[in-house]
């Protein structure tokens with residue numbers, strides 16, 4: 205999995221190959237469970253549908269230095285990373301993030317090139333500075349590896365009201381269940397929900413920032429190029445005028461991400477129902493809440509929907525073994541409950557892909573999740589296997 209941590213040059217050709225590969229085939233659809241895979245939510249209005257289709261092309265656009273790529277970047281298109289088995293799903297790219305946590309103060313190091321440490325530079329920046337990737341800022345106190353998650357169905361998570369998330373927060377563990385989730389409140393007072401540390405409040409902000417952080421594509425809502433160590437970019441290395449993406453293309457990409465349908469829910473069988481109940485009984489659902497509900501939304505298909513994402517979107521202390529960087533209010537050991545929706549696509553688990561099986565991923569749960577992890581470990585082998593089969597179907 206981590207075998208392909210950014211192989212220079214080859215990556216762009218691989219990206220193109222990946223675009224061809226993502227055309228759904230009968231076999232893939234059968235494996236992944238349903239014809240909605242990679243498509244939009246059903247019932248979009250005509251203008252929403254058109255924006256989704258246009259956004260699908262923006263998401264797949266392979267940028268070059270001539271069309272704005274870089275000068276620092278991780279990949280040449282969104283679909284180069286979120287690609288398997290369809291655009292918007294998982295990928296084998298593993299990113300490097302770095303932040304600083306000193307005296308209980310967290311800095312995302314955005315002033316000196318963080319928190320995303322780009323692993324490629326354009327030829328022009330290479331010639332000007334003699335670097336092949338962005339150096340980790342000297343101020344960083346920790347780095348983190350991040351695998352590429354599936355974002356299918358995430359428009360529904362974006363549409364969950366803040367009050368619904370906050371209602372499950374229990375920072376002082378008043379109910380005494382050992383689980384004390386808390387929101388990662390953003391600087392402007394919103395509930396963070398996207399990113400492994402729930403550091404970003406809205407899908408739109410994440411998308412706008414991803415263009416710059418991943419591809420060096422400035423846009424009207426994320427207008428500043430990434431720098432090397434916070435220094436001005438050398439003259440001539442970024443010849444394309446900002447913004448490199450139009451408002452219309454950003455709106456379309458946002459619509460594409462927002463309207464992507466979640467993976468089709470697996471059918472209910474007696475075994476699955478029993479496993480789901482066991483999952484709840486041993487305390488997994490204390491964080492991996494089986495479903496959240498969206499609020500009223502101007503987009504009808506996002507309105508008042510159940511989202512079977514298996515997350516509470518809150519931060520939990522997962523213990524010292526998993527700890528890496530801070531981000532916003534999230535401490536090094538705190539992570540957002542990873543949505544299990546889309547687990548069927550994964551072959552590496554946890555934020556850095558360190559677990560190669562679902563059982564291993566569960567075994568790594570510590571901190572607030574220790575008690576449920578121990579209950580899982582204490583189950584007979586057959587019941588453990590049934591829970592894993594249940595999760596692999598999500």
Ligand code: HEC
Nearest residue numbers: 278279281282285297350351352398399400411414415418
């Ligand atoms: C180099 C690979 C790469 C590229 C290119 C990329 N992403 Fe991602 N994406 C990631 C990784 C890694 C994460 C996890 C980040 C984290 O955990 O903080 C992520 C997370 C996300 C999330 C949040 C998912 C979550 O779990 O909350 C969204 C939304 C997203 N990406 C959208 C996009 C869009 C839109 C583009 C193109 C503009 C894009 N990504 C380009 C690798 C990539």
Ligand code: HEC
Nearest residue numbers: 488491520539540541542553554555565572573576577580
């Ligand atoms: C205290 C909250 C909490 C509890 C309880 C909990 N989890 Fe998790 N779970 C998390 C968090 C947070 C992550 C992400 C950790 C990371 O990426 O390092 C996660 C990740 C996972 C993953 C990996 C997902 C992926 O996409 O890589 C699986 C599988 C999982 N949990 C299953 C379970 C099962 C089964 C149980 C019950 C035995 C359980 N969890 C209990 C919070 C919890």
